[in-house]
Amino acid sequence: MSAAVASADVVTSFIQALERRDLDAALALVTDDVEYDNVPMSKVHGPDGIRQVLEPFLGMCTAVEWVVHHQAATGDVVMNERTDRFELNGRWIAVSVAGLFVLRDGKIALWRDYFDQGQFNQSMAG
C-alpha cells in the first residue's frame, strides 16, 4: 500500500468516527501536538483542543454526515472536498468545506478546514 493510500485511509477512518460522533476513536488518529484550524473561525492544538471544539457541537447533533465529493492524496498530504451535514433540532445544516490533512507517522498532525463563515452562519440561522 502506497503512503498516499495509507494516508487517505486514516483520513477516511477519522471522518467515519466523527460521523458516528465517536470522539475517542477519532482522537486516537491524531498526534499529541495536532493543530486543528477552522480557518475563518479559530485554531486549537492537541486532542483536548479538538475535543473542546467538537464535543459540545457534536453533542447537540442527532446525526452527522460528511459527504466526501473528491479526495486526493500525495504522500502524507490528504485533501478533500466535502459537504458537512449536521442534524440539529430536527433540521439539517450543511457547510461546503475543503479540508487539508497532513499526517506524521500515520496520524493526523494538521487538520485545516476552509469554508465560508457567512455560509455557515446562514445555515445555522436557518
Place this chain on the structure above:
Amino acid sequence: MSAAVASADVVTSFIQALERRDLDAALALVTDDVEYDNVPMSKVHGPDGIRQVLEPFLGMCTAVEWVVHHQAATGDVVMNERTDRFELNGRWIAVSVAGLFVLRDGKIALWRDYFDQGQFNQSMAG
C-alpha cells in the same frame, strides 16, 4: 509519469500562467465547458467565463503571487492549499484558499476555490 503527477503539472502550469497574468496561456489549459466556482461568490462556465471574472481583476494588479503550501493529486483530481496574493494600488492583499481541480483529458474541467468571503472583503478593504 503517473496520471496524478501529470494532473498536478497541469495545475502548476495553470497557476504559473495566472501569476504572469497571461490569461491566454492559462485558458489553453482548460476545457471548453470548464466550470469555475468561487464557492462563496459566483460560478461561471467556459474559458470566456473565466476571462470575464479574472481579466478585470488581474488587470488592476501590478503583481500576482499564488503561494502553494500543500498540494495533493490522485488520478484526475488535484487539490491545493494556497495563499493568493495580489498587489493592488501599491498594497498586497492576501486570501487563504483551498482549491479543487478536476481534469479531463489533460485539461482542467472543474476549478473550485474555497475561501472565506469575509476575509477576502477585509483584505480588499485594507
